[in-house]
Amino acid sequence: MKNGKNPDPNTIHPITGYDKEIYIKPAISNPNIIVGDFSYIADSEFESHVTHFYPWSRDRLIIGKFCQIASGVEFVMNDANHQMSAVSTFPFYTLEGWDMEAPAASDMPYKGDTVIGNDVWIGQNAVILPGVQIGDGAIIGANSVVGSDVAPYSIVIGNPARLLRNRFDDELIRILLQFKWWDRSIDEINSLIPLLTCSDLERVKAELKKRLD
Secondary structure, three states: OEOOEOOOOOOOOOOOOOOOOEEOHHHOOOOOEEEOOOOEEOOOOOHHHEEOOOOOOOOOEEEOOOOEEOOOOEEEOHHHOOOOOOOOOOOHHHOOOOOOOOOOHHHOOOOOOEEEOOOOEEOOOOEEOOOOEEOOOOEEOOOOEEOOOEOOOEEEEOOOOEEEEEOOOHHHHHHHHHHOHHHOOHHHHHHHHHHHOOOOHHHHHHHHHHHHO
């Protein structure tokens, strides 16, 4: 317990007196945006960062726990897409006066839900395109445009985003994905903080292996 307070995933402002960082889960109203406990954004609101997302949209944005989302990040959803199987991509059906019904769903590009894992760090002004799946523990570099899936505990950068490197060796990644610290109780996570923030990765690996045995 810090400053006499317990972590509360249902508070909007986790830093007293500062409104430019919020926990996302208690601040959203769209039922198709699903966010885990303690994920935050460096802004005073979240839903404007999810674009082309309408009441009739078929997809969902799913974000895990303990994600860190910087300012300027944009999640582009499937209804940003235009019909690409015909001669023109112009969306006549959306604009008044044009004699066109909406195309069949099968004629529109659709990549499914956008899914962000747990403990993912998304850097400033990154763009996440429709249907992308980002694994647990990944890092997305600032200004990156992510159009394909990102493996757990990898770092991607650039436009289009490409793999820079994996954060850890295969064994530690496997242990972390098995341990799932983000699913532990608040008390246990508090007790794990010295380990979760330790730079001695061999020590971390050994300690987590013990806890899994």
